[in-house]
Amino acid sequence: QVRLVESGGGLVQPGGSLRLSCAASGRTFSNYAMGWFRQAPGKDREFVVAIMWSGISIYGADSVKGRFTISRDNGKNTVYLQINNLKPEDTAVYYCAARERGSIYLEKDYDYWGQGTQVTVSS
Numbered sequence: 678q679v680r681l682v683e684s685g686g687g688l689v690q691p692g693g694s695l696r697l698s699c700a701a702s703g704r705t706f707s708n709y710a711m712g713w714f715r716q717a718p719g720k721d722r723e724f725v726v727a728i729m730w731s732g733i734s735i736y737g738a739d740s741v742k743g744r745f746t747i748s749r750d751n752g753k754n755t756v757y758l759q760i761n762n763l764k765p766e767d768t769a770v771y772y773c774a775a776r777e778r779g780s781i782y783l784e785k786d787y788d789y790w791g792q793g794t795q796v797t798v799s800s
Contacts, residue, residue, distance in 0.1 A: 686794030699773030
């Protein structure tokens with residue numbers, strides 16, 4: 678079992694920044710690719726970005742490239758999502774997830790999920 682706890686969400690003005698954290702406990706953290714998904718009101722959950730155990734990042738939608746940066750600290754069992762130049766359309770609940778095998782893009786291939794952290798971008 679892997680337990681994931683997200684933090685760092687909040688209310689931020691457009692153009693602002695946030696750093697989300699996801700702390701993992703349980704099985705060996707470095708065995709897992711870690712992903713961030715988000716779910717906006719009234720929409721399906723979507724893949725945002727993932728990071729492999731090696732540190733290689735894989736991004737989803739073009740809208741996040743250049744603004745979102747994922748990183749991981751295997752020594753601290755933590756993955757981070759730095760979000761810059763936030764836009765109202767980034768408003769969503771952000772979920773951290775851990776995947777041992779399968780597609781990096783598909784929810785169904787992730788084994789463990791956090792409870793989510795709310796990010797609201799509004800002036």
